Amino acid sequence: MNFTETKLAEGLWCFEQQGVRSFLLVGEARPLIIDACFGGDLAALCRERGGEPVRLALTHGDRDHVGCMDQFEEVYMHPAEYAHFVAKNGREPAAHPLWEGDRLQAGGYCLEVLHLPGHTPGSIAFLERNKRFLIAGDCVQAAPVYMFGPGRNMAAYRDSLERLWKRRGEFDVIYASHGPLTVPSSLVEELYTFAAEAAAGMLPPPQTLPDPPPAGAGADVRLYKKGSAQFYL
Numbered sequence: 389m390n391f392t393e394t395k396l397a398e399g400l401w402c403f404e405q406q407g408v409r410s411f412l413l414v415g416e417a418r419p420l421i422i423d424a425c426f427g428g429d430l431a432a433l434c435r436e437r438g439g440e441p442v443r444l445a446l447t448h449g450d451r452d453h454v455g456c457m458d459q460f461e462e463v464y465m466h467p468a469e470y471a472h473f474v475a476k477n478g479r480e481p482a483a484h485p486l487w488e489g490d491r492l493q494a495g496g497y498c499l500e501v502l503h504l505p506g507h508t509p510g511s512i513a514f515l516e517r518n519k520r521f522l523i524a525g526d527c528v529q530a531a532p533v534y535m536f537g538p539g540r541n542m543a544a545y546r547d548s549l550e551r552l553w554k555r556r557g558e559f560d561v562i563y564a565s566h567g568p569l570t571v572p573s574s575l576v577e578e579l580y581t582f583a584a585e586a587a588a589g590m591l592p593p594p595q596t597l598p599d600p601p602p603a604g605a606g607a608d609v610r611l612y613k614k615g616s617a618q619f620y621l
């Protein structure tokens with residue numbers, strides 16, 4: 389499986405594969421890769437870009453984000469994600485904990501961990517306050533956020549987006565895992581508003597599902613859309 393790569397800034401790379409992304413941070417401090425796509429030799433790609441492939445942080449445990457994780461010795465995730473990881477991948481994760489507020493020196497960057505449950509129980513995002521960007525996992529994207537099936541929680545997602553919205557002054561650009569690579573911070577408010585309505589049972593008429601429908605979707609799953617905010621429910 390091949391990757392396409394984009395240099396986002398000095399020491400910051402995006403690797404994309406079949407609509408999902410990983411991010412490599414290289415520089416003075418130990419390198420870090422965020423998320424591990426579906427498969428292929430992600431470790432070799434990290435090495436080519438100057439990042440010894442040792443440390444991997446997972447935004448969450450869904451299968452499209454963990455495919456290459458065994459290529460990395462040190463794996464990090466939020467402990468609230470462990471059970472979801474087991475449910476999705478059928479094995480225990482050998483992972484170190486990352487908690488809300490933890491700071492990671494990664495390449496030339498300093499990342500703050502934000503715990504944003506909802507899409508999954510242990511979803512996390514990484515905030516670079518000095519460089520003013522957010523690596524959001526699946527929490528913020530201009531593509532449908534998967535909110536059907538075990539582990540999803542719309543009320544928790546609404547609260548997470550509200551907390552993130554209160555910190556919108558700390559970032560200008562959001563790097564998303566799916567859909568457009570960069571999305572504006574205003575999308576956080578759109579998603580929050582729509583999630584609050586959805587959690588209260590106020591949904592617009594559903595859209596036509598794409599063909600084929602999203603992976604794992606039962607016959608009752610619908611696509612809802614309001615502006616750039618979209619959910620599979």
Ligand SMILES: [Zn+2]
Binds near residue numbers: 450452453526565566
């Ligand atoms: Zn995903």
